[in-house]
Amino acid sequence: MGMDPFASCALTLPVRRDVPLRPRTTWRIGGPARWLVTPVDAVEIAGLLANWPDHLPRVILGGGSNLLISDKGVPGAVMDLTQAMNRIYTITESLNADSETLVHADAGATTQALAHFARRRGLTGAEFLAGIPGSVGGALRMNAGAHGGEIRDLLVEADLVDPAGRLHVLPESALGMEYRHCGIDAAWIFTGARFRFRPDDPERVRERMRAFNARRRRSQPLAWPSAGSVFKNPPAGPKAWELLDRAGLRGLRVGDAQVSEMHCNFFINLGQATAIQMRELIDRARERVAEHAGILLEPEVQFVGWE
Ligand SMILES: Cc1cc2nc3c(=O)[nH]c(=O)nc-3n(C[C@H](O)[C@H](O)[C@H](O)COP(=O)(O)OP(=O)(O)OC[C@H]3O[C@@H](n4cnc5c(N)ncnc54)[C@H](O)[C@@H]3O)c2cc1C
Numbered sequence: 001m002g003m004d005p006f007a008s009c010a011l012t013l014p015v016r017r018d019v020p021l022r023p024r025t026t027w028r029i030g031g032p033a034r035w036l037v038t039p040v041d042a043v044e045i046a047g048l049l050a051n052w053p054d055h056l057p058r059v060i061l062g063g064g065s066n067l068l069i070s071d072k073g074v075p076g077a078v079m080d081l082t083q084a085m086n087r088i089y090t091i092t093e094s095l096n097a098d099s100e101t102l103v104h105a106d107a108g109a110t111t112q113a114l115a116h117f118a119r120r121r122g123l124t125g126a127e128f129l130a131g132i133p134g135s136v137g138g139a140l141r142m143n144a145g146a147h148g149g150e151i152r153d154l155l156v157e158a159d160l161v162d163p164a165g166r167l168h169v170l171p172e173s174a175l176g177m178e179y180r181h182c183g184i185d186a187a188w189i190f191t192g193a194r195f196r197f198r199p200d201d202p203e204r205v206r207e208r209m210r211a212f213n214a215r216r217r218r219s220q221p222l223a224w225p226s227a228g229s230v231f232k233n234p235p236a237g238p239k240a241w242e243l244l245d246r247a248g249l250r251g252l253r254v255g256d257a258q259v260s261e262m263h264c265n266f267f268i269n270l271g272q273a274t275a276i277q278m279r280e281l282i283d284r285a286r287e288r289v290a291e292h293a294g295i296l297l298e299p300e301v302q303f304v305g306w307e
Contacts, residue, residue, distance in 0.1 A: 005035065005053045005077070012040045013084060021073060024080075025064035026133055028225040029275050031073025031305065033059075038083040042159055042167055042191035045079070049189070050165030059304050060189055062138030063110065066227050068282075070305040071275045081108030081191070082135055088117045091194065100196045102156065107137030107190045111144065111151075114195070119205045123197035125154050127208040131216045133228075137190040142300075143177045147212050152177040158193040160184065180232050180300050221260040224268035230282060231265055231297040240297055241265040244285055247292035254281040279303075 004015050019036040022028055039045045052058065057076030061067075085108035094101045101123055105114050115130040128149035132139065139151045140158060155172040162168060163185075176183015216222065231240040244250070244264035252259045255277035256270040267281055282299060290296050 005056055006037060006048065006051075009048055009051055011037065011048070012044060013038045015077075019078070021061070021064070021069050021078065024061060025067055025069060025227075026225060027064075027068065027227050027269055027273075027278065029071075029269060029273055029278060030067070030069025031071050031275075033074045033076075033078035035077040036080060037077055038080045040084040042161055045161045045189055045191060046165040046167055048079075048165070049161055049163055052163075057307075058187075060137065060141075062108070062136075062141075063134030065132075065134040066138060066142055066301050067304050068227065068275055068278055068301050070303075072305060074305045079189070081106070081137055081189075082110075083108065085191065086110070086113070086135075088114055090121070094123075094199045098198075100198055103195050103197060104192060105136045105195065106192045107135060107140070107159075109136050110134065111136055111139045115209065118197050119202060119209060122199055122202040122205065124200035124205050124208075125149075125197045126195070127205060127212060130209040131213050136193060140175075140190045140193060141182050141184075141186075142180055143182055145180070147215070150177070150179075154195040154197065156194040156196050159191045161189045161191060163187040179235075219263055221262040221266050221268055224260070224266075224270070226260070226266045226268050227301045229265045229300050230267045230285075232300045234295055234297070237295075238293075239265075243289045243293050243295060243297065247285075247288040249285050249288060252281065252285070254278075254284065257281040259285060279306075 006015050016036045019033045021030045059074050059078045061078050061080045085106040088105045088109050091102040111129040111132050115126040118126040128147045132144050144151050157171045160168045233239045241264040249259045250264050251261050256273035257277040258268050260266040260268050
């Protein structure tokens with residue numbers, strides 16, 4: 001595939017080839033993208049999808065904070081919304097202390113930017129997002145959450161493009177959002193969303209964010225490249241980290257991939273970990289927990305470019 005597969009699409013931004021993805025992931029692992037496209041808006045994405053070359057694999061990249069990209073990378077096209085689709089703005093202001101403010105965020109905006117946008121305007125509800133890396137699109141796809149909150153709690157409606165290139169606006173109730181899961185087909189792309197917030201004193205909002213972030217710093221190995229929690233918590237019973245700990249996995253290493261000593265569900269890159277090493281560590285951990293506790297943990301991280 002030597003020629004630009006999107007040459008006929010009249011894109012606003014150029015298509016780049018052989019782009020390293022490693023620096024675009026929080027794990028600092030993974031090979032290059034054969035093609036990288038950075039669309040500027042939903043209409044451009046719709047045009048791309050309507051004309052998508054047959055058999056060209058497609059991956060949507062957000063902040064790369066929940067991805068294990070293979071060492072060979074992505075043999076197709078990676079679509080990056082974070083470069084040119086990252087606006088956040090208020091749609092309606094609260095008129096009194098009880099009313100809600102509606103905020104729009106593009107899918108490529110960071111969840112941290114959304115949290116701080118809300119804080120600066122004295123809006124509560126997004127404090128839990130301040131410590132979650134990545135983009136709004138990735139958070140919607142994963143129904144990201146922490147400290148008792150999830151992004152679906154704030155979500156009013158989302159803008160999506162389906163694989164045929166049609167635009168949709170769907171209410172939160174139509175998205176099938178559950179714990180770290182969204183029911184929308186993985187081939188659909190989130191391009192933006194509206195969120196609702198209630199007014200609060202900006203200082204109190206800031207204090208809650210600080211407390212959440214302090215709790216994270218105490219319990220998570222934030223100095224090392226990671227993808228956050230590797231496994232989802234089982235629906236009932238012990239948390240994933242407890243199962244990993246009880247199975248004796250704390251500190252286990254495969255090459256430079258290591259189960260964090262500080263938090264067993266964080267697997268860290270000690271420097272030069274490859275995707276193969278990290279994958280082997282994940283598989284081994286999964287097998288050991290299955291043997292030890294009879295529970296098959298489900299990975300939360302998404303595997304990209306492994307087919
Ligand atoms: C230090 C650390 C702490 C973390 N803590 C938490 C936490 O507390 N809670 C939590 O839930 N997660 C946590 N995570 C995991 C991660 O940050 C979240 O899952 C985040 O929401 C992923 O967003 P992203 O933009 O980085 O997605 P990516 O990793 O880029 O992609 C994740 C998935 O979403 C898809 N995707 C991305 N954008 C779009 C889009 N626009 N449309 C459709 N699909 C899309 C991708 O194709 C992929 O399948 C943590 C990660 C790290 C590194």
